[in-house]
Amino acid sequence: MAGLVHGPAGRNLGLVIALVLLCVVGTFTAGDRFADVNNVLTILRLAAVIGVVSIGMTFVIASGGIDLSVGAIVALASVWATTLATQAIAEDTHWIVLVTTALIVGTACGLVNGVLIAYGRMAPFIVTLAMLAAARGLAEIIAQRRTQIVQDRDFIDFFGGSVLGVPVLVIIFVLVAIAGWVVLNRTTFGRRTLAVGGNAEAARLAGIKVQRQTMYVYVLLGLLCGLAAVMLMARTTVGTSTHGLLYELDAIAAVVIGGTLLKGGRGTIVGTVFGVLIFTTLTNVFTLNNLDTSTQAVAKGVIIIAAVLLQQRTSTRRRSP
Amino acid sequence: MAGLVHGPAGRNLGLVIALVLLCVVGTFTAGDRFADVNNVLTILRLAAVIGVVSIGMTFVIASGGIDLSVGAIVALASVWATTLATQAIAEDTHWIVLVTTALIVGTACGLVNGVLIAYGRMAPFIVTLAMLAAARGLAEIIAQRRTQIVQDRDFIDFFGGSVLGVPVLVIIFVLVAIAGWVVLNRTTFGRRTLAVGGNAEAARLAGIKVQRQTMYVYVLLGLLCGLAAVMLMARTTVGTSTHGLLYELDAIAAVVIGGTLLKGGRGTIVGTVFGVLIFTTLTNVFTLNNLDTSTQAVAKGVIIIAAVLLQQRTSTRRRSP
Amino acid sequence: MTAIVKRFPGVVALGGVDLDVRPGEVHCLLGQNGAGKSTLIKVLAGVHQQNEGTITWEGREVTLGDPQAAIDLGIAAMYQELDLVEGLTVAENIFLGNEKARYGFSQRAAAAAETEKLLARLGHQEISPHREVGSLSAAGQQIVSMARALSRDARLIIMDEPSAVLDSGEVEQLFRVVRDLTDQGVAIVYISHRLEEIREIGDRVTVLKDGRTVATGLAVEDTPTSEIIRLMTGREIEYVFPDRTGEALGDVVLRVEDLRRDDEFRGVSFEVRAGEVVGLAGLVGAGRSEILETIYGARRSDGGTVSVDGKTLRRGSVNAAVDAGVGLCPEERKSQGLVLEDTVTRNITMASLGRFARSGVLDQGAERRAALEQTEALDVRPTGVDRAINTLSGGNQQKVVLARWLLRQCRVLLLDEPTRGVDIGARSEIYALVRQLADDGVAVVVVSSEIEEVLGLSDRVLVIGEGAVLGQGTADEFDEHRVLDIIMRGDAA
């Protein structure tokens, strides 16, 4: 117990409390409908796609950067993976072609971002804003603004299915979260990312190839956007240029509310996961309670502030015992 | 000339070149239609509203903060100023009531942001994200999602009019820009803002009231959002909860492309004005050339990158003669 | 290194410098602030690339494109401006870029064990490998920096003013390690403004002046200190403290009563009169900086009072202290002192903006003139107040921080390590200025790790140890031994 309090649970105590409170409110107001297994799975499935993106975003923000183009990259990857040509090849071979295409497209976009930011020394905000416009525009051109349906049933069945009652999408999210945690906290890659975000000059003096590391985090996020596109394709059965709308705000919000500093140098995967869950649970509770959209928006604003204040209170008390 | 090159024009040489290039392209592809006085006034009128917001955003970003709620505040101010009640009072007295209401609502929202950020020590990103949700939700509730038409013709005529051929909106923008420049560069307020953004701890130890200063910049931005709401009401003749959609991205993009550092400590009003003009001119040139939306998006992305690279090139060369 | 030339925009930092270092020696690099010492060693460490000249390593000419290239050759450096990542732990910082890892996975236990060994070797077992570096004091961070240099198993270690934040005991410890290393054939390049240290540890010296070598490879034993000073400055300088004018002191201005912060210090009481300089002497980590910051309100006290002119200040409020006329010149110039990207002028006038403004609008001409006046008095180089502060050398940056507080008209001035990294020429100027301020009726409190400086500058001295006042009296009653003696005995005398 003590270990937990000083470990991840303790560091994210405020978030845990916020989430628990939300669940209590949910159970209280919506009863069985909220506490139902299916409902929980629904929440998790919804969290999975944006969750995968947010894990990648944690790295970028921890490295002192930002990426506004995630949603656009998801859209482009989904569109590219569902073009007639790609689907034809997939039909002749295997749906893995769709997956590979999406991952490659995502990674390539991340690479462009990374190269321009790291080697072109341009502000991440600007570069990814440009990518946001360009990737979504390109997606529209490729899809001609049509919604492209995934023909391959096996693909849908695989990713849309469940293993032992747990949806595959949720499993993917959990795996990505665990991998993200290990990479951030237990590998040189993660430490270097934090070093670059914390003090790029010091990192350079220590012999870290700052530019290369910076590039890598955007590539990683691009790859995860490609994965998110696959998940979204499975979930919606289509690829379209409107996928991933405003994901940038959602992902950044989840990461920041989780406790990762926007100025870089500190990052927490556990916090990000909580951030994602809080936002998705919030939406779910709202839906169950039949709140109208405007009231939801106001409530959401107030709840965000409350959650962060709570997190601050609890972590301040912890810091000065 | 030499003075200019080393002064504002020199510092923003890349932006000037980018804007000039855009104009050349405009004249070349759309001829008289682009170089027409009316067209230039159209561009300036479109630039005016987002321009006023961007000037305020320059202060916030220079102080090391960020504000995602500007668009929502514009919406709320416009809605509040056009409710039946407000308009009834205005009818009995003077349209100045509408203006005052909008300014007060904007300032109040800015104050809430500022207090939570400065004294609540919360991350600006989170606070203003919450305000974004809450203010827009509130605007929807107040307006019941109706478009509220401004009944007072005098109001429309005043702000929609021209003085010596220059639209009042443009005059307001120019005045705000000049005032912004003076405040940022020639007053203790501006200097303190930059000091807080450059190194908040050093500023605090130097006796600057960092929290109060931080609060002030958000209040200032809120006030300018109120002003933008007035301008928008005059332009569109309505107040609605959909006003100011995505202003946050547009304003931040203009500020950052203008050369203000997102991490704070440096701010340039002249750069921001160029940033705004570049984006507005870009849209105008696209429309004159009847480009379709997707191609526009891709071109926009490429042009943003090109403009920033250009700006970098020119200012680097200047630095190492 | 031969004929190294390094130009920055508008400045020739190095205009043809030669340096040769032999295995197993301690080669001292001397020069005034801004002479080019740090720049030279940054070229050697691959941080900057020279515009002209060659670097030869073990007989081979090498190009050092980035820090990694130098590290690969066996060159490790401790930089003047601390180069640590505050959010990472001690162990992570030490092995940054050189991680203990297998297949990319960190071996945290191994790193921690190795860190403990390194810290023990430096005499600092008490620093936990898992502590976040940002929570360490400047001295603690210097130790970590040193441990990192050691961890690289380098053939050449460069130390840029490592002793600036260390007290004499810490420096002794450092020298033991240095001797250890040289015995194993490791070469050391050592930069310091404390000439007595050079005497103690150095084998040979190279002197830089205005980016040129004025003497290289002099054997320390054969060169008298006065000769070194002459080479550095081109004139004779007496290392002197200004006379205490002995004028009648004014009323009590600052009164500190039973000030306490849990886990840091307790029971601190003293008074400072107008025109008096009070010095706080003590070892690194004694809590002197904390005391000053608490008086200033930058830290919130857990008990006791601070009053200025009889009025008690609100706890934990910098604003209250500032309004009462208190100023603090902080210890950490980079994080607490400077807005690094801003100009010299703006950094100097930051704390006195009100004076240059009429209804909020600044008179930039007056601002600039005031800044120029200060920089001239303190001999900030290069001259010109419109350059960005981060293009100045470390010592000159320190002078700018000090200039800010000299410009501001305070009733009470708290100076934390005011001469950190400042060359001996400028030191005398600073001492004179502090004395001048006191004579003008300001109450001054000075903290310094150099006991000699505290004793020379102050009218009265408080000896601080382990967060408590161990002794106090007029400066004449103390000498260095007595101070150390009091600290060693540890109990209040």
Add this chain to the structure above:
Amino acid sequence: GCTSNSPEASEDEGGGQSGAVSNNDEPGETVTIGFSGPAADHGWLAAINSSALEEAESYEDIELRAAEGTNDPSLQISQIETFINEGVDAIVLLPTDGAALTEVATRAMEAGIPVVNVDREFSTPFAARTTVLGDNYGMGVSAGTYACQLVEENDLTDPVIAEIAGIDSLPLTQDRSQGFADALEGCNQEVDNRVAAEFTVESGEAEASNLLQAAPQIDILWNHDDDQGVGVKAALDNANRDEMFFIGGAGSANAMRWIQDGEMEATVLYPPTQAADGIRVARLLAQQKGMSDLVQPAVPRRIVLDAPVVTADNVEEYLPLGFES
């Protein structure tokens, strides 16, 4: 294919204000209806939502669950999943993207919950029990046909025809534009200038301002949406441009008043009452009733609403249907 000649069964009761008299309106067993639509971020969609809510309100045997409006299909899917989990009696769904919501709608149907698909069609017919369509393509066709008529009546030679579309990435905008272009082709005309706005007043004003500079003379202007039309109108007034025939879309009360005052030529109705109709249909389905105005005892599979053109001649008739945006 969704053209205006699909099997038609228009429900002429329009806005739910006029309480119908059929015995269908008598309270039956209470049914829970889930409703999910896109983010109500502009007038027409807001009207969709509010008319749906009002409709549900007016029946005491309907318990409505309205999910947060969203433009994210993934979120909307989870809302439908929530409804399925809850076991609602029927679902009214105005999808952000028809194809993307097909899968989950099918699941709902398989779970025995009748789904009423509103406005944007699913990619298979099996995903919905009944489809209520506003016919976006047909709307474009109506506008285009009317434009052709204007060209003919006024003897316009080589007229400049401009179009201000809605959000370009939405399939519905594509459909409208396609219908418009196809109809114009009928009289050998084409769109000379086209911009896309965002369904908001502000974007309408901004895009129209630029458009007016791009085309110094416009003969016919079709604007997809009357809400953004408020902005378009403001831009026209600002630029003192009244030379063109200004045709709107959707049919807001504002637009109809302009038509009355002669400030607008016409608007193409796109009823925002579709969701309200959907609610009614859903209630009938859940209570296993038929439509009393039809002989057939079961609710039809497909209801395509008309997209008539409102002009000065018939505006009085349609004004009560206009939604206040």
